[in-house]
Amino acid sequence: MHAALVCHDDGIYLPAVVESFQGRVPATLFLNERPWHGQPGDFEKVKLIAERLGVEVILGCWDDEAEHRQAVLTWARAQEIRRLLIPDTDEVLSPELLDSLFQLAAIELADQVHVEMDTYWKSPEYVIRPRERLRPVILVDPAAVQHRHIREYQGQRPLVLSAAHGVLHHLSYAGPDERIRRKVDSWSHRDELLPDWLDRVWDAWDENRTLGNLHPTHPEAYGFTERIPVPDVLRTAMAAYLEAHGGTDPLHRAELEPITPWPSISVVIPLYGGPDDLKHCLDSLQDCEDLLAQILVVDDASPDDAPAVAENRTGVTLLRNATNLGFAATCNHGLAHAIGEHVLFLNSDTRLSRPALIRLVESIQASGSIAAAGPYSNEVGHFQRTRATYTNPDHHRLFAEDFALRRVEDRETDMLVGFCLLVRKSALDEVGPFDPGFGIGLFEDNDLCYRLRRKGYRLVISGRSFVHHEANRSLERSPEDKFAAFARNERYYRSKWQRDLDTGFASHLAGTRAERIEFNPTREPERLDRELTRLVKRADISLFMIVKNEERVLDACLTSAKPFFTQIVILDTGSTDRTVEIAESHGAEVHHFAWCDDFAAARNASMAHAKGKWLFWMDADDTLPWTTGEALVRAAAEAPRDVNGFFMRVRFVNDDPTYGTIVDHVKLFRRLPSLAWKHRIHEQILPSLREHPGNIFRLDAEVLHSGYDTSEEGQARKRERDEKLLFLDLEENPDHPFTLFNIGMTRHYTNAHEEAIEWLQRCIAQCREGETILRKAYAMLAASYRYLGNLNEALETCEAGLRACPGDPELLFRLGQILMETDRLVEAVNTFRKVLGADISGHFSSIDLGILGPKLHIHLALTLMRLGNYREAKHHFQRAIQQNPADLTIVFELFRAAVASGDRATAVEMIQHVETCEGRTHNWARMVQDLETS
Secondary structure, rough: EEEEEEEOOOOHHHHHHHHHHHHHOOOEEEEEOOOOOOOOOOOOHHHHHHOOOOOOOEEOOOHHHHHHHHHHHHHHHHOOOOOOEEEOOOOOOOHHHHHHHHHHHHOOOOOEOOEEEEEEEEEEEEEEEOOOOOEEEEEEEOOEEEEEEOEEEEOOOOOOOOOHOEEEEEEEEOOOHHHHHHHHHHHHHHHHOOOHHHHHHHHHHEEEEOOOOOOOHHHHHHHHEOOOOOHHHHHHHHHHHHOOOOOOOOOOOOOOOOOOOOOOOEEEEEEEEOOHHHHHHHHHHHHHHHHOOOOEEEEEOOOOOOOHHHOOOOOOOEEEEEOOHHHHHHHHHHHHOOOOOOEEOOOEEEEEEHHHHHHHHHEEEEEEEEEEEEEEEEOOOOEEOOOOOOOOHHHHHHHHHHHHHHOOEEEEEOOOOEEEEEHHHHHHHHHOOOOOHHHOOOOOOHHHHHHHOOOEEEEEEHHHEEEEEOOOHHHOOOOHHHHHHHHHHHHHHHOOOOHHHOOOOOOOOOOOOOOOOEOOOHHHHHHHHHHHHOOOOOOOOOEEEOOOOOOOHHHHHHHHHHHHHHHHHHEEEOOOOOOOHHHHHOOEEEEEEOOOOOOOHHHHHHHHHOOOEEEEEEOOOOOHOOOHHHHHHHHHHHHOOOOEEEEEEEEEOOOOOOOOOOEEEEEEEEEEOOOOEEEEOOEEEHHHHHHOOEEEEEEEEEEOOOOOOOHHHHHHHHHHHHHHHHHHHHHOOOOOHHHHHHHHHHHOOOHHHHHHHHHHHHHHHHHHOOOHHHHHHHHHHHHHHHOOOOHHHHHHHHHHHHHHOOOOOOOOHHHHHHHHHOOOHHHHHHHHHHOOOOOOOOOOOEHHHHHHOOOHHHHHHHHHHHHOOHHHHHHHHHHHHOOOOHHHHHHHHHHHHHHHHOOOHHHHHHHHHHHHHHHOHHHHHHHHHHHOOO
């Protein structure tokens, strides 16, 4: 075997290349006296280097790269060399690769051998990842191959070696700027260089070492750089790199020093299993020992021997919980023993480097108004995730060191994730520790961040601090269902601060939206309490209710309602549970009533005990948002004398937390003489109110029907009771349109559509013009026809309904569905468009709000896709996702549409959306695969 190298004036790494095979392979350098671009070069310097290395030098004047490399083959054939090693003068062979090549040469298995190549960027510390797809030829049989182009050869028996057989270390892009500029300028293919590549990529990388797509002609070929420990075989190359820069490394000029004065830091590590994770975490902290006042590992009854890792560690204190208490309580246990000015809550599956800690402390120390700081990480939710350009967790410190050199400002935020959270102890003393009510974990960090922001403190993401995180290791070890815990804790978090949202004091909670929280001091709940007390007396509203066995929901109902009424009347119709006890605990007047199969009679009996100037009714499974309570109190206190009542929405939040079904009801009205409820079921006060002179207006507020019993058992009881009352009502009011409507509605929602059609037709026939139930009767009738497949009848019903109730959005939506299903696509689109921006405030409504929101946009998008209009369809898909981001079925639809339309960018956005919502699940993996194969 013989080595032949081609060169003109680039000899910086020639000693390293020759050293990698010297003593085993003789070498000849084919040195061009003029570079391929025709300009003079310093070939004499390279000649001297080669001669000092004992390498034979053959001088020549070759016009281009092809001629130069062909000369090597011609020479080798003349020398009858059977195996020719052909690295460039910036390509160092690993010992493993050289051994593999010798073995292949001995058996003459191939005419040309291709190898895996590690390409280096700027210095021998930075390697391109993923590894280049290009596999250069490194060993040839000169007699059997021909040179084709640059590093390409043609032969009969090619062989490709995997990296397991060794790699070629390619130093092509490692070295001084002047070398790289000269290199790309002398290429035979220099006309392919991307515009402004030197400024836009080569120079810019120094300031942002996470920059991607680096290759000068095919950007995606160089995905990103990973900083690694210099391989042993490149020690000589590293020395040459440093010498070329005057003996110093321009990429790492000085060690990062901690600020002075340095505050005392206590580290609290909550532990629930995972000895290997904890070992890595504590090992990483050894580099920070002089910067830490104490390290507290708090074991939360680990299911394995993880605590033993901390037991005998110098400088580590092990604390134990007797039982498993969860993340918040475990952190608080550590906090109780913390002595530092700042406390760093650090998950056991993290790795913290010295540069990351220094930058994190710099961030919190920047201002006394900053209460907490968090780093960026490779695996973290919300706004702290960043691209990590390392493929081996052991290299995290090198990445963090470079990350600390970025010229990036800290970013103010409302949400910092608790995996690595530095907090001023004085701020914790003020707002309190983590809330142990969050159990095993999730949302306790949201809650703490919100409390800090609520007190006026600032939170920052440290722009130059990076911490490696394995993510969710402790949670995955927990026997609890993490999805159930997520849902439970999210409800707890929202309910805890719901009043801040309801009053308008806070625009949203920490971690729930990307925008910054806006606080309105004039709406601070404590301030509103004082003002409300005066208004409630002036309004003088009595709440009256009927209940039976409502212990499941009554406490939440009365807790939400209590602040807004001067009297609460509870009429119990025979409870056998804690209903009466709960009512009395809220100061309600409890009266008893023998149930007589008549809701109107029960309402009248309850209302008879109400003494306020104004009356308000609720069901036990309703709750009253603060804004609604405040609105009804102001409405009653300020209502002119000619106003008798207000109707408002009741929203069924079980259907959808944002776009559930709403039904308008008269809820607030004056206590007038002879008022009486009518109808045994779905009882009404409106007819009685209309017998009195005066107006009834809409109040822009809503009651939440939030405790509706959707269980199979509960629904069965309700159906049995309703059936009985409906037909008792029918006996008393045989031709009343409202009675007929209620029977038809019940049949419709229990899928007895043929019966529903009969009753709804009778209802419509009995309705007078302007009847409040008419539009809904038509909509349900059309829907029942559609469910039975009778699309012509459904179409005719929608058209008749729109003649009676022009512009009704639900009838238009139903009509659009039918037109879509009968392939009248243009008409369907035009009909759906008429629903956009519909105003339903001018009449009594009962409608699924999704028809005005995401359901409308998804139907429009799907119809437009069938018409081939992806551009407009994409807009409506995106609107639907904005309105209901948790509904991933919409995301999947847009993903499929984007892939089919070649819109890769939008497809990638949808993949990222799914990852944000549910992580790298099966859905995410399937989407990635579908995109790759599209």
